Amino acid sequence: MRRIERLQALSEVLRRSGARGVTAERLAREFGVSLRTVKRDIEALDNSGLPVWSRPGPGGGYGVIAQASLPPVRLSPAESVALLAAVSAASEAPYSDLAAAGVRKILDVLDPETRAQADQLAxxxxxxxxxxxxxxxRSALEEAMAKQLVVRIRYVSGAGDETRRDVEPIIFASTGGRWYLIAWCRLREGIRWFVISRVARATVTQLACSGHEIAEIGAPPETARPLRAEG
Known part of the structure; x- marks a missing residue:
């Protein structure tokens, strides 16, 4: 996960923690970073103007003074739950952390009656x-895709064989209930489909991808389609 994305997700966790707060240890576990990094990130958020509070000692932690960051959103309870269900059921999808953070922002600014009905339905x-x-x-693969950088992976095949490869991400694809990274494999010198759940480790390099195009993968199935931002 890129630092800017981690800071955004961290601000959401702090904001949702309310008066209870959340400990630095828990944040370090959740984001897979050190305590030092957590404290540095919280300091950066505080310096950026986010109203962060801290409480030292046992039972202490960090939080954010409650405040709405979006104008009122008009959604029905069913629409609200539909968004929540979609992101909850797609935790393996690329950028799902950011999607969940976005949905939480929407839910947090619903009017109280709609929010209560949505909670009951949820x-x-x-x-x-x-x-x-x-x-x-997942964060490393997402960053490599967004920046078009070579990512070094440790991959375990279905037979249990482990290989280390440098790959150039081309697309993410979902089919048959699984998410795949489709990439140019520098080890095999060809396009390969990697089951994301079998990637044991991923490290983004500073090597730029060499420019392999989506068309090289071939025609997608008739039932497949790329995401579209428009309605």
Whole structure:
């Protein structure tokens, strides 16, 4: 996860912690960083103008003074829960952390009656979305894709064979209930599909991708489509 994305996600965690706050140790575990990095990030948020409070000693931690960061949003309870269900059931999707943070921002500024109805409806939906790829791995793959940088991965095949490869990310794809990284593999000198849940480790390098295009993957299935921001 890039630092700017971590800072954004961290600000959301702090904001949602309310009067309870959250400890630096918990934040370090959640974001896969050191305590020193957590404290440095909190200092950066404080310097940027975010009203961060801290409470030392046992039971202490960090939090943010409650404040709305979005204007009122008009959504029905069902629409609100639909957004929540979508991101909760797609925890393996690329950039899902940012999607969840965005949905939480929307839910936090709903009017009290709509929020209460949405909470009641949400209790009737269960999601068993077990994460099989760590946040650190997914964040590295996401960063490599966004910046078009070579990513060094440790990959475990379905047969249990482990290889280390430098790959050039081309697209993320979801099919058959699995998410894949489709990339140019420098080890095999060809395009390969990597099951993201089988990537044991990923490190973004500073090497730029050599420019492989989406068209090299071939025509997508008739039922496949790229994401579109417009309605």
């Amino acid at each position: 209790n009737r939906i269960w999601v068993n979305a077990e994460e099989t790829a760590t946040r650190v791995v």
